[in-house]
Amino acid sequence: MRKGQYTMQDIANELGISKSTVSRALKNHPDISQDTKDAVHKLAKEKDYQPNSLALSLRHNKSFVLGIIVPEIVHDFFANVISGVQKVAYNEGYNVMICISNESTEQEIVDTKAMFSSRVDGLLISRTKESNDLSHLKSIVNKGVPLVMFDRVSEELDVSKVITDDFQGAYMATEHLIKQGCKNIIHLSGPDNLAIGRDRKSGYIAALKDYKIAVDESKIIPCPKGDLEEGKTTMFDIIDSNTEFDAVFANNDVTAIGAMNAAKEKGLSIPNDVSVIGFGDWRLSQLLDPPLSSIEQSGVDIGITAAKLLLEQIRAEEKDEDFTPRTEVVESHLIQRGSSLQKK
Amino acid sequence: MRKGQYTMQDIANELGISKSTVSRALKNHPDISQDTKDAVHKLAKEKDYQPNSLALSLRHNKSFVLGIIVPEIVHDFFANVISGVQKVAYNEGYNVMICISNESTEQEIVDTKAMFSSRVDGLLISRTKESNDLSHLKSIVNKGVPLVMFDRVSEELDVSKVITDDFQGAYMATEHLIKQGCKNIIHLSGPDNLAIGRDRKSGYIAALKDYKIAVDESKIIPCPKGDLEEGKTTMFDIIDSNTEFDAVFANNDVTAIGAMNAAKEKGLSIPNDVSVIGFGDWRLSQLLDPPLSSIEQSGVDIGITAAKLLLEQIRAEEKDEDFTPRTEVVESHLIQRGSSLQKK
């Protein structure tokens, strides 16, 4: 590439015409004679001419690239979102540039700047758990880049958002446990600086209230990291502290699995001694023993919805139309499996 | 972005100087007076000036973007590879553009062209299982784009490659089963058009031969798709056909899990009636019941190695140095777990 880039100018030279004529010929502009068009198309095919989209992007101030920043990629949910986004992007002629913030705000800032520098036409982001700093996002919005947040969103920013119905999902999970006969439901809650953490907690609390079960703050235990290890150690602590409980509703599946593993190691039977339900329905959850109940949030759907929303805004702004950001809620579903069923 | 892009020209206008001076001032060129530099830097920071990398790329014929094409993304292995690539790319100031071929050759061709059009500085690819068509890859190599293939490689192409030691891994897996007392080991093999499929099969055969066990071609059953469903139905077929067997070595973990599920449904106990081992060590495998033995191939390491190899080539060619493609082999490791241990 460095040296041997075949350009329109090269075609023009070979045919003894100007590059403007080549440009028009390639796009079948009516001004150009059929003979010239044929010659240009023939040579272009022969030399396998590929236009330089950098030049196009620069000229048109439009890159046909959507940026997406996710906290992790080795993660079913985010991987699914990405594949949903890709699907929509492909169909609309866009490419996707992905950055992984690794749950680091610092990295997220670098990524955001890089995305802006390469002039993505729009940006999709799910924030890190780490922080509340929004200045980099405000800045990119101010520069006029359409932004859509998904899953981990922030109320402070007036942009489009795509979320799972976390409250409803958590409510369903809790209600399900109650209906299975559980009375003492522990909630391993997520990070408080993210709406998804707060909403799930609220759903849990609402369900308890609706079923006239007292809400015991000491049964809401924060697991902000949300990894296997944290789920496990937290569960050990709970068991060792002799807290009374017969069920666990975890903020995500991995935490739930950690808790399940800990309970099993302590000789508790699932679901007889303790029912467990997670959130997110990871692909692996159905393969566990017992298979883990969960709230399904379709990453693919979220990705598709977010990408469509973003494209809608991009197009509106290209036509100088007004666009009012909106929030779309993707439904979540209760998936009942062995880890929470048939409580005696 | 469409309208309000703040450029060097804007800085120049505001300060009443030329844009060349601005350019030099921003990179602390010694020709520029300290006063001018200060003024430019101050204004640039004030307006949050971000250079347009499209313009830079066009000028320098260098985009600082690495392309990567993977067949799937909702897949621990590929997700890990991507995160390994990202890690290296970040440190070296490159961005990563990802395409997902969805196991379709057609899509792979489109992706390759798109990557070339956006003038990636180099391309990483793991091919689809589907086909043997290499023309699009040959074409991009001819155009001078450094290419590194990983995992699913092709011998026909003289480019750098990064692979797992598939033969050795399969040998270890088979040997392990033999040492656990298995005599009738079925191999659910991968696609024959990919080296990884053939090498794993060869490793299996070699181990059998070394341990003086007759190789029975009817015990090598192709599972080219390599998904859960295929593993399951294939296993049902095997059981129903009354083939004699006491172990299964599958080409990948998902196939192994499918086989395990089928065996369990048919009332077989694992590992007592049938030992199972997979390949790839997916994150979920250790969470199964029983946990699945597997051959670990570190996606992250493969990604890191591949990205480094690619950057090495990119840099060599930038300096007009010769670069001879080479193949690097990332070691694989036997992970012994419950699905294959303690055979009586």
Place this chain on the structure above:
DNA sequence: GAATTCCGCGCAACCGATTGAAGAAAAAAC
């Protein structure tokens, strides 16, 4: 035969940066 229309194509500016070379102004040397 002169005026008009139309067709096919080229010129040159533009997108936002970089960069070699030339130029202008100030400082130093004679």
Place this chain on the structure above:
DNA sequence: GTTTTTTCTTCAATCGGTTGCGCGGAATTC
């Protein structure tokens, strides 16, 4: 006071395309 040197800045070309405008010649019209 003139020449030389130094210091700082601008000019203009370049990367690879796109696009408004204009130009020359042939065809058409009167």
